[in-house]
Amino acid sequence: EHNALGLELFGEDWNGKDSDWPRLTAVTHWLLQLHNDVSGGGMPQRLLDYLSWGPVSKQLPEMASRIDQAVTDLRKAAADAALGMDLDVFRRFQQPGALAEQSLEQQLRLATGCLENLESVHDMVRLNVQGADCQAEGLQGILEAAYLWTAGENALPDTYDRAWYEGLWERALKERAELRSFDGAAHGQIRESFQQLDRRVLVHNRARLAQAHWERMPRNQGGGQLAVLRRQFEMRRRHLPIRQLLERAGNPIQAIKPVFMMSPLSIAAYLSPGGIKFDLVVFDEASQVKPVDALGAVMRGGQVVVVGDSQQLPPTPFFETAGQVEEYSEDELTSDIESILGLFAAQNAPSRMLRWHYRSRHDSLIAVSNHEFYGGELVLFPSPDAGREDTGLFFHHLPDTVYGRGTTGSNPLEAEAVARAVMEHARTRPELSLGVAAFSMAQTREVLDHLDDLRREDPSAESFFASHPDEPFFVKNLETVQGDERDVVMVSIGYGRAEDGRVDLNFGPLNREGGERRLNVLITRARRRCEVFTNMTEDDIDLERTQSRGVRALRTFLAFAHRGILETEDGVTTSGDEADPITPFQKSLAEAITENGYLVAESPGWGTGTVDLAVSDPERPGRYILGIECDGPSYDSARSARDRDRLRPQVLEGLGWRLHRAWSPEWASNPQRELERVLAAIGAPKTPAESAAPEPKPVESTETIVRDDVPAPAAVPQVTEYQTARPSLKRKDKDLAAASTLSLALWTAEVVQKESPVHVVEAARRIFTEAGVKRPGKRVQAAMEEAVDELVQSGQVLRRGDFLWSAGMTKPPVRDRSGLPPASRKLEMVSDEELAEAVCVVVGQSYGIAGEQAPAAVFKLLGYSRTTDAMKDRCDSIISGLLSEGRLEDDGGLLVLAASSHT
Incomplete structure (x- = not known):
């Protein structure tokens, strides 16, 4: 094969492998140079001399004729091919002229490409159709870039997307004046002004409410119930019992103190049936109130609001059974006692969930409860302490300790570790309140015993146990800890691996029906820090051996405390690092910040994206140096400007965040300038973010309150x-x-x-x-x-x-006639309307008055020194009319103003 090719190229000079290779190389170079010269329009003189040589020149006409015919045939074939393919020659070759006028090399490349890619004909047809569609839609530029741009195969999609979004942006600016005139700095000032004004409105409303209350306060006049109360003020001893006082002077007391804070049992003890009523009754911790205890308060309210958590403890008979054994079997499941909260829910009363959770200083403290009990519906606010340096949930695994199953029912070594941790806290962080919660009474006693020993050995920390009068130190068990909150809570599980190495899945009250509620109460008591002490891990709890939801929730809690993961019902694990997808704007901003050497977290924490981007502190990688709020889905999800622009930042800053707001219009218009603003915010002083650390609480001192004698305001005339x-x-x-x-x-x-x-x-x-x-x-x-x-x-x-x-x-005025002459003071000179108005004034000033006492008070008000029978009869007639008209009501023998008559 090679020999044939060599003979065809070199003729008689070819001699196989014995050829004169230098000569063949020279011939090859000469031929290549000849082609270059001919392509450039030149012809070597020696070649011309050779062609004009006699024997060769005689063959030239025939050769020229054949060449002319070949060129003609080629031109016709090129024309037919161009016509058949509807070839756009200029687009294909980037120069004018017909296909036949292009170089033979280009024509050859086109023909070879067509022959070698016949199977792609349909693709070309589709491309042409799509090209026509593009042209019809006015996308001529995109079409030309697709055909002519050498890098278009890879870069065109991104280029098209950019052009498309820039077009949308330009259209949005054109159609929406708000975007066109948006100024991030000016909007920030408006936002700050709104925050200040919103706070002032609340302060102003408090003042308005106080003023309205002050104006409605009883004055030093009037009879009836007010007179009873005044007499009690003047007495030094032998005052009426509270129940009788509220029965006989409840209305003026309510006017003075419109808000009563009482337990359901106090209401039954101090408020007699049919006595004072309330426009609104609010139950707090309603899950703890039995319906039978709540009935009296409900009957006294015009409206009732119950506030409680159905996922926390219902009313418990703990103290009724405190002496019983604390271990329960799966068969001993009993129904929880129904609460007033459950009763209202069963009656389909209108309900609303309070979703914002801002008590916990670290979102890990509430993440398990949100996941297990609240369906992920809570709005959690992330902490800048991402690495849990000082706040959050901490796990202390004590594998060398032993649970005394069947003996003590406690874990002494674990209790000792807890007691030592309490003493360490008392010495190093006395400014933070502390509580200890154990799963059982036995473990509670064990912790107390060890703590007593340590306190006797080292009395230097005794001042801590006497501090925090509002939140004193406690050691409680699972059943009694509800309602208590502390800065730090230590949880001693106590149950766990016994001496034989087995973990019995008996966790006392946790195994009972509703045990998960007890766990929920326990693990949500800490505001800043929760420390868990146990000799087991989540792997020691085999869920195939139990159906208790409380035990399942405990396993989830241990897994989260131990490894920082949450397990769903289908076994999928999640972590706080798995953020929801962010917007292209947020992604672009995060990439730009990362390119400047910072680590950026997207939607940090276990919450719902209240911080869109968080920048890690290079000096303290476990903390965030800056939180960035963007105008994306989180911004849009807020129900009101107050939520979005004041309350959210207020809560986050309270947790120690330094915040920066980035606006997408500014990023779209000038990303470099916006990036510089972000970088400047990152480099700003860090002191605000450190405010999450607690300030030392000042030592409380007792001060004597100096009361000035302030004259009572003049009564409304x-x-x-x-x-x-x-x-x-x-x-x-x-x-x-x-x-x-x-x-x-x-x-x-x-x-x-x-x-x-x-x-x-x-x-x-x-x-x-x-x-x-x-x-x-x-x-x-x-x-x-x-x-x-x-x-x-x-x-x-x-x-x-x-x-x-x-x-x-x-409405007639009520006038004092004591200064008129006798003829003008006759009873018939007083109109029925004025007399009726005087009755209403007396009843209102007295906050309720007996019917037989009213005439004397009314005519005294009108300036009469005594009341005759005729005057009394006329007043009684007026009172009867007012009762019939509904302006007055008979409330247990007392005349009171009807609700519609109050002003």
Whole structure:
């Protein structure tokens, strides 16, 4: 094969392996150079001389003819091929002209490519169709890049995506003025102003509430229940018992102290049935309240709100069975006692979950409970202490200790380790409150015994055990720890591996129905730090040997404390490092920060993304130096601006975070500038983030409260002195017989304007007195009647019986008549409406008054020194009318204002 090729190329100069290789090499170089010269339009002179040589020149015409025919055939074939393929020659070769005008090399490459890729014809057809679609959609630039860009095969998709998103961004800016004018710095200032104003609104509302309460406080007047209370104030001894006092003066006491804080049993002891009532009754820790105990409080409320956790302990009969054996079998499952919380839930009362959990200073303290009991619905706030240097959940494995199964029922060596840890805490962190919770009474006693021994050996830490008066040190068991919270809680499991090496899955109350609730209570008592002491690990608990949900939850808790993982029901494990997917903006920002040498965590912790990105401290890798909030899904998920822009940052900063807000519009417009802002925030002083460390609590001192004598505020003037009118009569007007009806009407209107409602006789008396007339004649009296009729017909004055009212008056004033002359103080000169208003004032000021006491108080208010039978009868009639109208109510023999009458 090689010999044939060599003969074809070199002719008689080819002699196989014995050929003259230097000569063949020279010939090859000459041929290559010849091709280069011809391609460049040149021709060696020696070649021209050879062609013009006689024998060779005679063959040239025939050779030229064949070449011309071949060129013609090639041109026709190229034209047919271009037509058949609908070839865009310019796009294919990047130069004008027909296919036949392209170089033979390019034509050959095209033909060879077509022949070798016939199976790709359909792909080319699809490409052409798609190209036409692109062109129809105005994507000519993308189409040209696809055909002409040599790097387009790999880079075109990303380029297209960038062009697409830039187009969307430009369109968004064009259509939305808010985005177009967005300024991150200005928006940050608005955000800070909102935070300040929102806080001020709360302060202002507290002041408004205090003022409203102060204005409704009872004043030093009134009878009835208020008089009872005043007499008790003046007494030095032999006061009424609380129950009787609340029964006889409950209304003014409620006015003074509208909020009562009482236990259900205190309500039964101090509030008599049918006594004072409340607009709203709120039960806290409702899961601990039995329905039978709550009934009295429920019946006294217009509305009832129960607040509790169905996943914590129900009412427990622990103290009723405290002396019984603490080990239980799986067959001894008993139903929990129903609580008022469960009763309301069973009645499908409207409910709402309080999702924010911000008590725990580290999210690992609540992660298991959120996973096991709350379906992951809680909003947890991550801690900047990612490495759990000072806060979080800690595991102390004590494999050398032994549980005394069937003997002591405790683990003495574990109890000793706990006691030593308590002493160490007392010496090194006395500013933090501390509690110890054990799984059993036996383990509780064991811890107390060892702790007593250590305290006797080293009394230097005794001051700690006397400190924290609001949160004293305790050692309690699983059943009694609910309601207690401490900065640090040490958990002594006690149960575990026995001397024979076996772990019996009997964990006392935990095995019972509802045992998981007891565990939930236990593991959520710590605010800052929870330390678990045990001689076993999660691998020692074989779930195939038990159906107890409490034991299953314990295994999850141990696995999390030991290895920092949570196991789902299907066996899948998760860790806090497995963050939810983040947005492209957040990802781009995280990559840019990483390129500057920092480690970035996405959605750190076990929460719900309240911090989008967290930057690790290079000097302390276990802590985050900065938390970055972005305007992504977490920002959008907030229900209100208060949640998003004030409360979330407030909670996070309270946990020790330094925060920075990054805005996607700023990143899209100028990513470099935004990155520089982030890097500057990372490099800012770190002192705010260190605020998570507790400050030493000042030593409490007893101070004497100096009480100043502050005069009581003046009472709201519900009763005014009766002011008589003086009509504007001139000297010439004093002859009333000569006065016109119009003048009499004007003078009467002046009287009514000042004294409304006023008896017609009193109105006339004011005019007669001013005119100096002692006994008006019949003609004058008739003229007065005519003037009154004119006023009534014109609508300037209203007449109700014998009383004249100004047209705009709807509620009469209550007036003290003690300064009026006897004729004006007659009972018939007081309108029924004013008398009724006086009754309401007395009842309101007294906060409830007996019916027989009311007339004397009413007429005393109106300026009368004594009350006749006629006055009493008229007042009783007015009271009956007010009861019928619903303005007053009879509350156990006391007259009280109806709810609609309160102002």
